[in-house]
């Protein structure tokens with residue numbers, strides 16, 4: 558069964574605008590938040606538990622991927638393109654000088 562992972566946002570931990578992931582060279586990602594999963598109490602409490610993994614989407618896409626926290630590194634804004642999501646592309650019109 559594959560389901561869309563749920564997440565809990567955490568803007569303090571994930572304060573950068575975008576991130577990179579080791580095994581996806583050249584692609585910028587947005588962090589949605591911590592992955593959460595229901596346990597046996599969720600039906601009653603509505604509360605899901607954090608798994609310690611991170612839910613992310615590629616810039617320009619909305620498919621959710623899950624990564625370990627240590628696979629994820631913050632990017633500076635000028636390192637990636639906010640239009641196509643490529644690291645090193647400068648066609649989004651940002652002033653990088």
Ligand SMILES: [Zn+2]
Nearest residue numbers: 638641646648
């Ligand atoms: Zn671009």
